[in-house]
């Protein structure tokens with residue numbers, strides 16, 4: 297069993313959702329699908345979509361500001377900024393650098409991480425290590441995703457699944473029982489082709505004049521059935537593992553916040569872990585899969601609804617392209 301003292305705890309959470317709603321009925325007019333198919337196969341009823349031209353860092357800023365305000369932490373007090381995103385605005389500067397600039401966080405180190413839908417869990421694991429190093433007092437972890445930018449809106453098998461959102465969490469130094477108890481992250485590139493997305497980019501050849509044309513051929517490709525099965529197994533395995541390593545069982549957990557990819561995956565994970573429905577949080581019907589943002593957005597809403605309270609033990613568990621997966625265990 298690991299040491300129970302924590303190095304950091306969550307002091308503020310914020311979220312920013314685009315106002316525009318894309319419903320299943322809207323999608324019926326775009327591709328050969330139906331509200332009934334989408335709801336029964338995925339649980340999704342609607343998702344949010346940014347206005348054209350919105351950047352990932354712009355979507356992130358209000359979420360980050362809200363998290364800082366709730367935490368009572370000024371931007372210039374931040375020692376670290378991490379942005380989890382699969383839809384960064386540019387290769388460089390990083391989205392995190394642009395967020396830091398927008399917040400006025402001075403010269404705090406800032407970088408993006410690429411772990412697709414597991415990005416928030418990967419980020420919390422990195423942040424945990426920074427705090428254990430001792431020099432970090434406040435860190436900001438933002439998840440900001442604009443999947444509407446990379447989705448192929450003619451592909452019914454994937455375009456119905458995703459949405460845009462941003463959510464942010466401030467972690468502050470702590471040494472008591474409240475805080476991040478442990479994190480566990482894993483990957484297996486062998487299954488990389490199960491879920492892949494982005495822009496097809498080619499190396500340019502300035503000598504032959506064959507220069508890449510940027511910004512075209514965006515795509516998401518997914519082997520839905522295989523992904524489904526690996527998602528359930530990986531999330532259950534990592535949830536059981538993190539609990540066991542910390543001398544806990546599902547009975548000690550007040551709320552599980554799983555990545556919101558499909559309500560059937562969420563239910564299968566809950567059932568396999570032996571959890572009652574009320575202990576498994578879901579808001580996928582409103583937002584779809586917002587990749588790295590699903591977990592902090594769910595935490596934000598669970599707190600507002602009184603389902604995640606101070607002192608509660610919360611288990612977050614995610615799965616994403618890579619393949620990546622992981623869990624974060626904390627006492628709020």
Ligand SMILES: CC(C)(COP(=O)(O)OP(=O)(O)OC[C@H]1O[C@@H](n2cnc3c(N)ncnc32)[C@H](O)[C@@H]1OP(=O)(O)O)[C@@H](O)C(=O)NCCC(=O)NCCS
Pocket residue numbers: 328329330333334337338413452453454456491518519520521523524527557558561585615616617
């Ligand atoms: C994508 C997913 C919803 C598909 O559900 P499914 O029950 O596995 O459905 P299938 O892929 O077997 O497809 C069943 C049929 O529905 C069709 N279909 C696919 N998308 C459709 C849509 N939007 N509307 C209507 N029909 C659709 C398929 O073409 C297929 O038709 P066919 O039987 O004539 O070939 C499901 O596999 C899933 O959620 N997988 C995991 C995805 C995920 O979590 N990704 C993110 C991880 S971070």
